[in-house]
Amino acid sequence: AQTVTQSQPEMSVQEAETVTLSCTYDTSESNYYLFWYKQPPSRQMILVIRQEAYKQQNATENRFSVNFQKAAKSFSLKISDSQLGDTAMYFCAFMKPTNDYKLSFGAGTTVTVRA
Amino acid sequence: ETGVTQTPRHLVMGMTNKKSLKCEQHLGHNAMYWYKQSAKKPLELMFVYNFKEQTENNSVPSRFSPECPNSSHLFLHLHTLQPEDSALYLCASSQTGVGSPLHFGNGTRLTVT
Numbered sequence: 001a002q003t004v005t006q007s008q009p010e011m012s013v014q015e016a017e018t019v020t021l022s023c024t025y026d027t028s029e030s031n032y033y034l035f036w037y038k039q040p041p042s043r044q045m046i047l048v049i050r051q052e053a054y055k056q057q058n059a060t061e062n063r064f065s066v067n068f069q070k071a072a073k074s075f076s077l078k079i080s081d082s083q084l085g086d087t088a089m090y091f092c093a094f095m096k097p098t099n100d101y102k103l104s105f106g107a108g109t110t111v112t113v114r115a
Numbered sequence: 116e117t118g119v120t121q122t123p124r125h126l127v128m129g130m131t132n133k134k135s136l137k138c139e140q141h142l143g144h145n146a147m148y149w150y151k152q153s154a155k156k157p158l159e160l161m162f163v164y165n166f167k168e169q170t171e172n173n174s175v176p177s178r179f180s181p182e183c184p185n186s187s188h189l190f191l192h193l194h195t196l197q198p199e200d201s202a203l204y205l206c207a208s209s210q211t212g213v214g215s216p217l218h219f220g221n222g223t224r225l226t227v228t
Contacts, residue, residue, distance in 0.1 A: 004157070033214040047220035051212060091158070097213050099170060101146050105158040110124060 004094050006106035014114050016043045020067075021077045023092030027055045029053075033095040033102070034068070034075045040088040050092070051075065082113045118142040121206050121220035128196065129228055136223045137189040138192040138206030144218070147189040149181060152222070157166045164189060165211060191221045 003026040013019040035107070036048040051059045051068050058066050063080045079086055092106040116130045128134050135143075138145065149161040163171035164183040180192040191205055203224050205216040 002166075035216060037219075042221060043224075044221045045205065045217075047216045047218070049214055063120075095214060099215075101148075101163060101165070101209055101211070101215065101217075102160055102171065103158075103217055107155075107157050 003054050004092055004104050004106035006076070006090075006092055006109050008109045009107070010080060010110045010112070012112045012114060013079075015082055015084060016092065017077060017082055018080045019082055021079075021090055021092075021111070023075045023077070023106055025075065025094050027073065029096055029097075031097045033059045033097070034066075035078045035093040035095070036064070036066070036075075037091045037093060037105075038086075038088045039091065039108070040085075045091070049077065079111070084113050084115060085112060118218050119206060119208055119220035120174045121204075121223050122155040123223055124221065125224045126227075127226045127228060128149070128193065130196060132196075133192070135193065136206075136225075138189040138191075138220055140187055140189075140206075140208040140218070140220075142208055142218060144208035145212055145216075146209045147183060147186070148207040148209075148217065149189065149191055150205040150207065150219075152205055154202075158205070161191075193225075196225075198227050201225055201227045 005024045032053045034051045037045045039051045049061045065078045089108045091108045093103045122137045147164045151159045159173045162181045183189040189222045205222045205224045207216040209217045
């Protein structure tokens with residue numbers, strides 16, 4: 001099984017500021033897929049961003065962007081201009097390039113945006 | 116997003132009860148999943164169905180019995196559960212295809228008394 005590590009259990013950020021969440025993973029694959037999911041109090045896991053390992057360009061989605069460092073096996077998420085609605089638990093996830101479609105998740109980081 | 120709907124939202128059951136969780140997706144996907152989310156633990160994959168065929172059973176105890184009658188519906192039948200089975204059970208679906216993201220429902224919060 002792939003190991004995904006999120007070393008920050010909790011983070012707090014002031015509204016309109018920027019916060020960066022860390023994620024590292026362990027794999028021997030050369031190609032794979034990485035994801036960030038957001039889980040607000042409503043409990044639904046919402047896809048935030050997706051990155052393909054063979055693409056060097058970092059994925060972005062509005063205020064969310066990643067810093068993908070393949071050699072370091074690092075996949076951090078930056079939330080810019082934080083909003084109160086960004087308060088949620090954030091999960092990093094890894095998917096192998098196989099037809100089993102299985103996602104391996106990290107333990108999550110709880111982000112609280114302060115007004 | 117209401118593409119994946121789970122019912123019930125909350126469920127309390129005794130250890131001798133039999134109950135079922137239901138999941139329905141309206142996204143035209145062909146793969147469906149059950150995940151278990153316990154406090155302080157990463158999400159655990161339980162089952163994967165691809166075109167109605169079970170392709171993954173992640174060593175789940177037999178007191179959990181999945182059923183996938185078609186690509187849009189997924190059930191999790193529960194019987195003689197243990198208190199440690201109390202958790203949030205999340206259903207997800209995806210397109211078949213390497214790297215396709217999963218789309219999740221709101222989950223069923225299960226409490227076993």
